[in-house]
Amino acid sequence: MPIADAPQVERETYLNKEYGVWxxxxxxxxKRIALLYLISITFFFFIGGLFALLIRLELLTPAGDxxxxxxxxxxxxxxxxxxxxxxxIPSIPAVLGNxxxxxxxxxxxxxxxxxxxxxxxxxxxxxxxxxxxxxxxxVDTGWTFYVPFSSNFTNTKFVExxxxxxxxxxxxxxxxxxxxxxxxxxRAPGLTWSRLPLFIWAHYATSIIQLLGTPVLAITxxxxxxxxxxxxxxxxxxxxxxxxLFQHLxxxxxxxxxxxxxxxxxxxxxxxxxxxxxxxxxxxxxxxxSSIAIAVFGFLVWAHHMFVAGTSLYSAMxxxxxxxxxxxxxxxxVFNWTATLYKGSIHYDAPMLYAFGFLxxxxxxxxxxxxxxxxxxxxxxxxxxxxxxxxxxxxxxxAVMGYLGGMHFWWPKISGRLYPEGWARLAALIVFxxxxxxxxxxxxxxxxxxxxxxYDYSHMPEFQVLNVLSTAGSTILGVGYLLPMVYFxxxxxxxxxxxxxxxxxxxxxxxxxxxxxxxxxxxxxVVTWEAYNYDELDAPxxxxxxxxR
Amino acid sequence: MLNNFPLWPVQASTMxxxxxxxxxxxxxxxxxxxxxxxxxxxxxxxxYRHQPGVPAEQIEGSLPLExxxxxxxxxxxxxxxxxxxxxxxxxxxxxxxxxxxxxxxxQWMWKLExxxxxREINELHVPVGRDVKLIMTSQDVIHSFFxxxxxxxxxxxxxxxxxxxxxxxxxxxxxxxxxxxxxxxHSGMVGDIVVLEPAQYEAWVNSGGSGPLSASGExxxxxxxxxxxxxxxxxxxxxxxxxxxxxxxxxxxxxxVTADENYVRESILDPxxxxxxxxxxxxxxxxxxxxxxQLNALVAYIKSISAxxxxxxxxxAAPAKGNQVN
Numbered sequence: 001m002p003i004a005d006a007p008q009v010e011r012e013t014y015l016n017k018e019y020g021v022w023x024x025x026x027x028x029x030x031k032r033i034a035l036l037y038l039i040s041i042t043f044f045f046f047i048g049g050l051f052a053l054l055i056r057l058e059l060l061t062p063a064g065d066x067x068x069x070x071x072x073x074x075x076x077x078x079x080x081x082x083x084x085x086x087x088x089i090p091s092i093p094a095v096l097g098n099x100x101x102x103x104x105x106x107x108x109x110x111x112x113x114x115x116x117x118x119x120x121x122x123x124x125x126x127x128x129x130x131x132x133x134x135x136x137x138x139v140d141t142g143w144t145f146y147v148p149f150s151s152n153f154t155n156t157k158f159v160e161x162x163x164x165x166x167x168x169x170x171x172x173x174x175x176x177x178x179x180x181x182x183x184x185x186x187r188a189p190g191l192t193w194s195r196l197p198l199f200i201w202a203h204y205a206t207s208i209i210q211l212l213g214t215p216v217l218a219i220t221x222x223x224x225x226x227x228x229x230x231x232x233x234x235x236x237x238x239x240x241x242x243x244x245l246f247q248h249l250x251x252x253x254x255x256x257x258x259x260x261x262x263x264x265x266x267x268x269x270x271x272x273x274x275x276x277x278x279x280x281x282x283x284x285x286x287x288x289x290s291s292i293a294i295a296v297f298g299f300l301v302w303a304h305h306m307f308v309a310g311t312s313l314y315s316a317m318x319x320x321x322x323x324x325x326x327x328x329x330x331x332x333x334v335f336n337w338t339a340t341l342y343k344g345s346i347h348y349d350a351p352m353l354y355a356f357g358f359l360x361x362x363x364x365x366x367x368x369x370x371x372x373x374x375x376x377x378x379x380x381x382x383x384x385x386x387x388x389x390x391x392x393x394x395x396x397x398x399a400v401m402g403y404l405g406g407m408h409f410w411w412p413k414i415s416g417r418l419y420p421e422g423w424a425r426l427a428a429l430i431v432f433x434x435x436x437x438x439x440x441x442x443x444x445x446x447x448x449x450x451x452x453x454x455y456d457y458s459h460m461p462e463f464q465v466l467n468v469l470s471t472a473g474s475t476i477l478g479v480g481y482l483l484p485m486v487y488f489x490x491x492x493x494x495x496x497x498x499x500x501x502x503x504x505x506x507x508x509x510x511x512x513x514x515x516x517x518x519x520x521x522x523x524x525x526v527v528t529w530e531a532y533n534y535d536e537l538d539a540p541x542x543x544x545x546x547x548x549r
Numbered sequence: 550m551l552n553n554f555p556l557w558p559v560q561a562s563t564m565x566x567x568x569x570x571x572x573x574x575x576x577x578x579x580x581x582x583x584x585x586x587x588x589x590x591x592x593x594x595x596x597y598r599h600q601p602g603v604p605a606e607q608i609e610g611s612l613p614l615e616x617x618x619x620x621x622x623x624x625x626x627x628x629x630x631x632x633x634x635x636x637x638x639x640x641x642x643x644x645x646x647x648x649x650x651x652x653x654x655x656q657w658m659w660k661l662e663x664x665x666x667x668r669e670i671n672e673l674h675v676p677v678g679r680d681v682k683l684i685m686t687s688q689d690v691i692h693s694f695f696x697x698x699x700x701x702x703x704x705x706x707x708x709x710x711x712x713x714x715x716x717x718x719x720x721x722x723x724x725x726x727x728x729x730x731x732x733x734x735h736s737g738m739v740g741d742i743v744v745l746e747p748a749q750y751e752a753w754v755n756s757g758g759s760g761p762l763s764a765s766g767e768x769x770x771x772x773x774x775x776x777x778x779x780x781x782x783x784x785x786x787x788x789x790x791x792x793x794x795x796x797x798x799x800x801x802x803x804x805x806v807t808a809d810e811n812y813v814r815e816s817i818l819d820p821x822x823x824x825x826x827x828x829x830x831x832x833x834x835x836x837x838x839x840x841x842x843q844l845n846a847l848v849a850y851i852k853s854i855s856a857x858x859x860x861x862x863x864x865x866a867a868p869a870k871g872n873q874v875n
Contacts, residue, residue, distance in 0.1 A: 064736070069733050069734060069736070069737075070733050073730075073732070073733065073735070140732070140733075142730045146690075146691055146729070146730070148689070148690055148691070148707060149690040149691065149730070149731060149732060152690075153656070153689060153690050153732060154732065237706070237707045237708025237709070238707075238708070240819075243691060243706060243707065243708075244706070277597075277605060278599075278604070278605040279605045279606075279607060279608070280607050280608075280609065282608060282609075282610050282611075283610035283611070283614075283615055284609075284610065285610070286610065286615050307637070308693065308702050308703050308704050309704045310703075310704050310706050310709070310711050313637070313638065313641045313642075316637065317634050317637075320630055320633060320634060320637075321630050324623070324626035324627070324629070324630050325623075325626075327622070327626060328619055328622060328623050328626070331618065331619070331622045332615065332618065332619055334586060335586075335614075335618040336610075336615075338586055338589050338590055338593070339608075339611075339614070341589075341590060341593035341594060341597060342593050342597070342608070343597055343605060343606040343608065344593070344597045344605045344606075345597065345598075345599045345600070345603060345604060345605040346593070346594055346597050346598050346599055347598075347599050348594075348598070356590065356594070359586075359590055360587065360590075363583055363586055363587070364583065367579040367582060367583055368579070370575060370579060370626070370629060371572070371575050371579075373629075373630075373633070374571060374575065374629050374630070374632070374633030374636075375633040375634050375636065375637030376567065376568055376571050376632070376633045376634075376635070376636025376637045376639075376640065377568060377571055377572055377575065377633060377636075378633075378637075379568075379637065379640055379700070379701060379702050379703075380568050380697070380700040380701070380702065382702065382728075383693060383695070383702070383728040383729060384697075384728070444556055447557075447558065447572070448555060448556075448557075448558045448697065449558055449695070449697020449698070449724060449726065451695065451726045451727070451728045451736075452728075452730070453730040453735060453736075454735065454736035455735070455736045456736045456737065457736065459724070459739045460724060460739075462554065462555055465554045534605065534607070535604070535605075535607045538604050538605070
């Protein structure tokens with residue numbers, strides 16, 4: 001991309017090295033693949049968002065009067081499938097992780113650049129099948145596609161959606177594999193494990209989950225397909241199968257999948273808080289190992305989705321206890337982030353506002369998780385809007401806030417341009433307000449007893465006020481999400497050129513040009529400093545250098 | 550719209566009080582934690598905002614602090630866990646002398662059958678102040694029987710019985726929701742739980758019904774010829790079923806199981822699965838020959854010949870009229 005008013009002479013970057021469609025579609029440059037992912041997941045984010053808005057509009061009135069019941073069921077199913085498998089899971093790892101992991105390690109690229117491109121193509125194939133499924137009739141099983149409804153009762157396109165998810169799962173596995181190998185093998189000289197940015201630790205933990213968890217989902221989909229096609233009795237009780245077995249297998253992946261969404265976001269927020277507090281992260285080792293602890297314990301709590309599903313009393317008790325165990329490392333992170341602010345030198349730039357938003361929303365999401373892990377309360381609130389609110393606080397309030405914060409933080413590095421700060425701060429505020437207005441009323445609705453996935457609540461019109469608030473919030477949230485897309489696009493042409501390190505941030509990615517050259521560094525960096533050496537960056541002789549632009 | 554704007558659900562069962570107490574405890578604890586974290590964040594963000602010439606003070610971390618803020622939450626979590634487990638244990642353990650109602654779920658309705666013989670659809674009449682146990686199964690997909698005012702919920706599965714129970718404390722009409730997504734009319738699979746004063750309930754019971762469920766079970770038992778093998782004198786080719794229910798059964802493979810609703814059900818549909826010690830595998834399956842309601846009747850009959858409860862049988866022996874399903 002030629003920059004007309006660039007201050008320096010035209011320099012070769014990963015963006016202007018080659019032009020033309022094929023230079024993008026056949027690229028093996030992790031940074032270009034990151035941008036391919038960015039465009040693809042943004043597309044799916046707005047599709048999933050459109051479904052969400054239609055859901056909220058339907059719920060504005062108790063009667064089912066906007067769409068048909070079957071349409072509504074497809075809307076929430078496809079909202080979930082698109083957002084989970086085609087936006088949230090790839091979001092930070094495939095965009096920011098792809099772009100930053102090699103740069104933070106001082107490497108030229110990921111370990112397997114062609115596999116990286118393959119993962120994007122798998123994503124696109126899976127995405128195309130999903131889109132085809134949606135456009136030619138859609139699917140109404142819920143994103144959890146519980147049997148026997150999905151295997152024997154629905155007459156919508158469940159098989160096609162299953163194939164799409166099966167394929168996109170391999171994209172996720174390959175990304176995880178690439179990160180694990182790269183982090184082990186391609187760190188710059190001097191970049192020991194204890195000097196790694198916590199963003200890398202978070203992605204390492206995420207990759208382990210992707211590698212170990214995703215195949216189980218693939219196997220589960222194959223088993224449902226085999227049962228449909230060959231009438232093997234696996235899940236169907238009429239054939240001697242067990243429908244609860246399906247739920248075990250499904251949640252064995254899908255609970256850890258929540259950590260695939262939230263861990264990278266925690267990594268992003270850690271980088272932002274350190275930079276905008278100008279401090280080393282408080283308790284580096286605890287923050288790093290809590291990521292690994294979450295990845296490990298995350299595999300041991302799946303049946304807490306099934307406390308009323310018909311599992312045994314004692315297995316429920318074990319899974320409740322383990323669920324509290326996994327809450328401890330999350331709590332450790334929140335306390336360490338808070339402690340990092342103490343005696344910092346705090347700047348209120350847009351990335352930090354998103355990080356503050358993350359802290360608030362993730363804390364509420366995490367604390368309401370304690371309600372759901374409490375067996376006696378879970379019986380009442382499971383499958384109600386309480387659960388809907390809880391996981392949106394984690395997966396949207398947490399993961400998406402972190403994603404947007406990271407997009408703002410690294411946008412100068414990615415695009416070589418600065419985004420408009422005023423608009424960005426405004427958008428952060430709008431997202432925060434819109435999010436809370438949308439989802440906080442749903443906690444109250446859930447405790448009142450409103451079940452999820454209800455198209456029509458004319459039997460209980462007393463729930464309308466809270467639903468109206470929620471719908472109002474969702475329109476505000478929609479504006480908050482549209483704004484960054486508009487001003488990021490605007491800034492690519494009209495934004496001020498960014499310096500190599502506009503935030504004066506620590507980390508190897510800031511020691512190369514913005515945007516970086518194709519192989520990231522002119523010469524291989526050698527690391528002689530600890531992570532987050534903000535004291536050195538802010539040493540007195542640098543005192544008068546403005547931190548942001 | 551605003552006149553009818555509840556923020557807290559009605560408490561109408563003993564369980565509701567237990568669940569709400571734990572919920573309030575959690576609201577207080579998590580509210581305090583959230584307040585602590587948010588006050589710290591806001592205070593630090595304001596107090597330590599960037600000022601030229603004032604550099605950040607680098608702090609490596611603090612082991613005592615890390616241990617404190619790991620251990621204290623964990624101990625609090627243990628308290629919440631234990632309290633939650635106690636409440637759950639009560640929710641999952643029905644009293645043995647509870648009044649029984651059989652529930653059959655199907656897309657998209659609830660069929661309810663009282664042990665006394667009354668049948669209802671999407672409506673359940675129960676007396677205040679008595680333990681009621683629901684023995685539930687589904688004809689098709691997974692459903693979930695949810696009464697928010699009682700704070701209870703249990704998934705209803707095809708191919709097996711699940712159980713939930715309650716003790717209503719306040720007369721009134723409460724919500725019955727299907728809480729597990731079950732297809733097109735999932736949100737239409739709703740109904741009313743009508744809690745009546747004991748006298749009103751007696752009047753309601755006496756106003757209808759087709760004789761006790763166990764009696765129709767007895768009829769089924771005879772029609773299907775079960776008695777030719779399951780003789781009451783113990784001389785048949787099958788085990789004597791008198792006194793069976795609720796007691797341990799020695800199996801051919803050496804295991805011992807308790808004869809509960811699921812055992813009886815499985816033995817009718819898949820007799821070879823848990824064969825009683827000393828008996829030959831001669832019983833045919835009744836899969837496809839009996840529907841869910843007939844199975845419930847058979848289970849109720851087998852129960853009735855194990856623990857005779859004359860009082861209940863007498864009360865249910867009322868003339869049949871109204872309130873009938875078929």
